[in-house]
Amino acid sequence: MSQVTLRRSRYAHLIDLPDGSALAIHAVSQARLKISCEVAELLRFFDEPTPFKTALSQLAAILGADQEPIRTCLGELTDRGLLTEQDPETEAAETALGLAETQGRDPVEILDKYRRTRMEGAHPYWSVAAPRTVADSRAFRHRIDILLLGDCDLQMETDFLRREAERRGIDLRAAASFPADTALAGERKQDAILIGALQSRHAIVAGDPEHHGGDPARVYVDDMETMLNKLRALSSAPILIDGLPEPTVQPLGFADRGSHSHRNRIRRTNLALSELAERYTDVFLVDTAAALGEAGSVALLDDGLVSFTHFGSPGWMLQRPSDERAAVHHQFPDMQPLADHLGGDPYRREAVMARAHMDVLVTVLGVDRKKCVIVDLDGVLWPGVLAETGSPFAWGPDVSSANSFVGLYFGIHEALLMLRRRGILLACVSKNDEETVRRLWQYGQHYPRHRLLTPDHFVCTRINWGDKAANIQSIADELGFSLDAFLFVDDSERERERVRHALPDIAVLGEDLFALRRALLTDPRLQPVRLTEEAGQRSALVKAQLDRSRLRNAVADDAGFVASLNVVATVERLTAGNATEPVLSRVAELVARTTQFNATGRTFTLDELRRITDAPTGRVFVLRMRDRLADHGLVGVAVVRAGEILNFVLSCRVIGLGGERALLDAVLADHGWDEPVLTGRIVQTDRNMPVRHLYAAHGFQVVDEGYWRTKAPADMAHA
Known part of the structure; x- marks a missing residue:
């Protein structure tokens, strides 16, 4: 790119906004990007065609920034068509070529299709975005193109998804439209499609049991099935279905019980959606209720505020345009109590769901999937130093419950065993004398052995006084895996930092032992899409492979x-x-x-x-x-x-x-x-x-x- 000359596209328009940012719009594709004033200045710099190499040094001086993020930012703007290497005539000709199929057809319709296939972002009314800055521009390890089909609850999440993806080293490009716009799936290749809540959700809670044949979920599930069939005819991309949030209030209160209660109708619908997804290949249900529940649904759902089945965010009321107050005669209570209730963040719902959606995307697409977890022993699998305590634990039923202090370590063992069942390999590194560790690593008959790790569960062990980073590298060499396929767990801050510095591609955990079990069980990089017979046998097969390698060397x-x-x-x-x-x-x-x-x-x-x-x-x-x-x-x-x-x-x-x-x-x-x-x-x-x-x-x-x-x-x- 250093040899090219760039200029601002003839179709790129800038609209300055009151907060100092700007909206960059491509007049033909309708791509919209909210940018900071410095990125707007960067775009305007190319009103006159300028060689890339010359521009890079001049912009670094003008903006007071390093050249590398500017280089990446220019690449992103070029990728979005806001900057171009072409002269105006060539650019116009190429755009006309993209619209050439208008011959004999309605040019307005074809222009709309052209725009849709190049669109990025959401419906403008519901677009919520922080301005892009030069500092936001960086090299990404992965790129994901996703289509969002939903109403305001999903479309408002677009920018939060992008930022959550950036945090994980992923360049996410999202196009958003309404559920009826399934044709968009066939007009642009997607890595995944996400479907939000459908309007027919309102029918789930309507009427008595006899009005819906005893199955309150039927109308909604039929709607979803129709949509899936339309999408599958157009695209083979994995499809994610949003489950419905679980209500935080009951319209009829405590008296509303049984399988047809308000809350249970939603639960039954989610169960039916799960069964529907399993009938398709590469269709997956996102557990929206679990994601919101973990973060505190009361502050994230507006069914206690405005409607039983809107399932929006209470924070949206804080962001409504002032002209909508005309509906209440411009008289409305002070909204500070509502803001206090939401903790000052009106968009926490969007951030929570962006994390949940990215977790599922990472799992389904296999992004940064880990093949092996390497654990330290002392302080992680048992308290203290084994050579000093003489045994992993001093536990017995007469001392405490298995869910007392010792349960913290039992829980970590159990989580690692579950990873092994998923097909994740286990290895260990420890600064210790190996003979001593193996001799003392024993459990009494009264221990729950099915929940506890033994040396036989590990495909590789490095128990010596050597550098842990070097030992981890030797495990990677022995297994033949790249370093980014490993996750390392150690309770020592010094050892964690040493590994991060020496082996930056390795993911590292261990700062908080109280959060470790949950992290291991929920990290999307440790989640297979499906459990297979081979996955359950992987540790034994890899051990056989290593044994074979040792025999070969002899x-x-x-x-x-x-x-x-x-x-x-x-x-x-x-x-x-x-x-x-x-x-x-x-x-x-x-x-x-x-x-x-x-x-x-x-x-x-x-x-x-x-x-x-x-x-x-x-x-x-x-x-x-x-x-x-x-x-x-x-x-x-x-x-x-x-x-x-x-x-x-x-x-x-x-x-x-x-x-x-x-x-x-x-x-x-x-x-x-x-x-x-x-x-x-x-x-x-x-x-x-x-x-x-x-x-x-x-x-x-x-x-x-x-x-x-x-x-x-x-x-x-x-x-």
Whole structure:
């Protein structure tokens, strides 16, 4: 970008606002961005075309800022079309090209579609945004494009979502519209779609049981199902459904009981929504009631203020425009008590729900997913130093309840065991004498052993007097994971800071042991989308892999060593009969989690996998392997469509055992290809070195950088 000349787009307009900020509007796309006065000054700087390199140094001097955030800010403004490298004539021609389909059709309608596909933000009346500053601009690790379909409760959350995403290192781009605007899902590619509460929620609490056939949720759930079907016809992106908030007041009070009470009708609807979501692949329910309840629903819901089913925020009343007071003859109580009740933050509801929505997005999209939790021992798994206390605990039923002080540590053990069941690996580092720790790490018969960790639960241990950061690096090397796949827990501030400084990609916890159990159980980076059989067995399989590596290191002849393992590889093509949801879930999980032997980095939703499996030109092949040390399960995937291998993935657990040959042979030998050749692609990353020679080693010929081809089906299978 340093060689280009930038100018302000001919379609970029600035409107100065009373608070000193400005509104940047793209006249054609209708993209709107509230910006600070310094960003507005930056935009106006390019009223005259200026070379990027020259502008960077001049703007740094004018704004008194470092060049790097200015560089990133200029990139964002260019990405949004407010700055451009094009001259006015070229820009106009390209815009006209984007509107070329107006020929023979209503140009107003087509312009509206053009705007919608490039829109960012919410309906202007409900747009709540803090101005973007130069300091806000930074490099992000991830980008998520999301479509919000809902009313004011969801649309007002747009900017809060963006800022919550920024806090997590994510560049989130949100377009928002009304629930009826499902067509927007087909006009722009989205990473996810979020549906807010529908208007038919008012029907849930209307009438007696006989008026709705005994099922108060039916109308609402039918509405949601219709909407899901429309969206699924347009997009395969994961869909998040907002559950309904649980009411804080009952219209008929204590007397309103039973399954058809006001509150229970909402609860039954949420349960029905959960069951509806499970009937679809890649549709998930957001537990709105739990998110608001945890933060204190009374201050976040207005059913105690204005309406039983509006389910907005009481804080909105503090933000209403003054002209709406005409409805009450311009007479209204002092709103200070309401402000006090809300703690001075009229938009806490939006912030709470933005966190809840980002948690689900991070989980569903696998952003920053952690594969291994590394824990310190002394002070985390037990109180004090084990070598000094002589035992993990001095507990017995005669001393206290298991939920007393000792329960804090039992709870941490239990949380880590639950992570293990989710497929998260456990490892430990401790400055200690290993023989002493292993000898003393024992529990009496009266202990709840099913809730407590033993050394056998850990795939790697580093119990020595070495530097913890170095020990963590050695665990990463042994497991073959990148550092950002780990979370480290230590009660020592010095050790935490040492690891943060030496290994900045590792997430670190341990500041508050009282919050640790909840953090481990709720962190979205530690949440699988679904539990699979392979996930529950992952620790045992990784241990077998490490044992195999140690045996390999002791043998000089690799080929002889592999032969001694008695490896059995089985490849199966998925069809309508065997492509069950657990199998497809495992396929999607493996493709998303694998970074080393991953040819293209492309991931797939369950719906995409099912469509490819069902298509005449589509194929999904899965590889299962076992040897004398372990049954490794489903460890390889090849996804093929119209003669192109869209991705080829092999678990790091079985690299070096020849599984890739068996899988690729099955792809090449499959009958029924309509394409004369089979093509594959290698998209190089800093982590996928093991897959780089996949096609070259198996008879494919390079046709372009990263692209390979061979004849299909069987004539090259044993090249």
